[in-house]
Amino acid sequence: MKKLSRRSFLGNSTSLSLAGFFGMMPVLGKQKQQGDFVHHVYFWLKNPGSAEDKAKLIEGLNTLKNIKAIQLARIGVPANTNRDVIERGYDVSWLLFFNNLEEQEVYQKHPVHLKFVENYSHLWDKVVVYDSVDV
Amino acid sequence: MKKLSRRSFLGNSTSLSLAGFFGMMPVLGKQKQQGDFVHHVYFWLKNPGSAEDKAKLIEGLNTLKNIKAIQLARIGVPANTNRDVIERGYDVSWLLFFNNLEEQEVYQKHPVHLKFVENYSHLWDKVVVYDSVDV
Numbered sequence: 689m690k691k692l693s694r695r696s697f698l699g700n701s702t703s704l705s706l707a708g709f710f711g712m713m714p715v716l717g718k719q720k721q722q723g724d725f726v727h728h729v730y731f732w733l734k735n736p737g738s739a740e741d742k743a744k745l746i747e748g749l750n751t752l753k754n755i756k757a758i759q760l761a762r763i764g765v766p767a768n769t770n771r772d773v774i775e776r777g778y779d780v781s782w783l784l785f786f787n788n789l790e791e792q793e794v795y796q797k798h799p800v801h802l803k804f805v806e807n808y809s810h811l812w813d814k815v816v817v818y819d820s821v822d823v
Numbered sequence: 824m825k826k827l828s829r830r831s832f833l834g835n836s837t838s839l840s841l842a843g844f845f846g847m848m849p850v851l852g853k854q855k856q857q858g859d860f861v862h863h864v865y866f867w868l869k870n871p872g873s874a875e876d877k878a879k880l881i882e883g884l885n886t887l888k889n890i891k892a893i894q895l896a897r898i899g900v901p902a903n904t905n906r907d908v909i910e911r912g913y914d915v916s917w918l919l920f921f922n923n924l925e926e927q928e929v930y931q932k933h934p935v936h937l938k939f940v941e942n943y944s945h946l947w948d949k950v951v952v953y954d955s956v957d958v
Contacts, residue, residue, distance in 0.1 A: 816910055
């Protein structure tokens with residue numbers, strides 16, 4: 689991702705006085721690093737064949753997306769790849785970026801997250817979590 | 824990620840109002856989607872206690888970052904979290920985003936990637952890969 693400099697962004701425009709605003713631009717412009725903390729959860733459904741249960745779980749995960757601490761959220765399903773090293777048994781992938789461990793903990797204890805566990809955990813049989821921090 | 828041209832960004836306006844500008848903010852603000860294909864690899868080292876081997880593997884992964892098909896690349900190590908569901912046994916996490924399955928395959932067959940496997944695979948004992956596509 690290219691960083692948008694103020695120059696490339698506005699060219700020579702002089703009709704704008706957005707200096708204060710553009711002071712914040714690098715924060716928006718970079719966006720490479722959306723949180724050093726990567727939280728990746730893989731769900732195995734109790735009824736792996738059930739499209740209905742999978743849709744329900746995805747519905748539940750979508751309710752979490754508005755939790756403010758989350759820098760990036762992705763919901764996925766196994767891709768169409770197949771090699772020995774590839775784990776394809778899970779049903780849903782839930783990938784989150786946080787700024788740090790503390791914000792991940794805020795997410796864990798967030799009422800919306802607790803509600804999600806309460807309402808949807810009956811759907812899954814197994815969860816595997818990989819938490820990692822950038823080197 | 825789309826390159827933002829000045830035109831698409833500023834339109835034809837020569838006296839842009841803040842309101843007009845902020846109306847376009849979501850374009851920048853979102854930036855969530857950097858490729859629908861998530862490729863997450865976890866490495867278990869042959870010598871898990873060896874800081875040297877870990878550094879070598881990370882050095883190798885860094886050589887891959889310039890492969891064009893990659894939309895986002897993150898190298899991580901297990902975070903300081905500890906619950907029953909958390910897998911903490913791996914040594915290095917390698918997370919990539921691609922635009923699609925085809926570009927992930929381009930990466931797999933890329934000479935730089937093949938060279939990486941040739942030069943660094945002696946370091947790891949086990950690799951687990953999760954490939955997922957966004958729903």
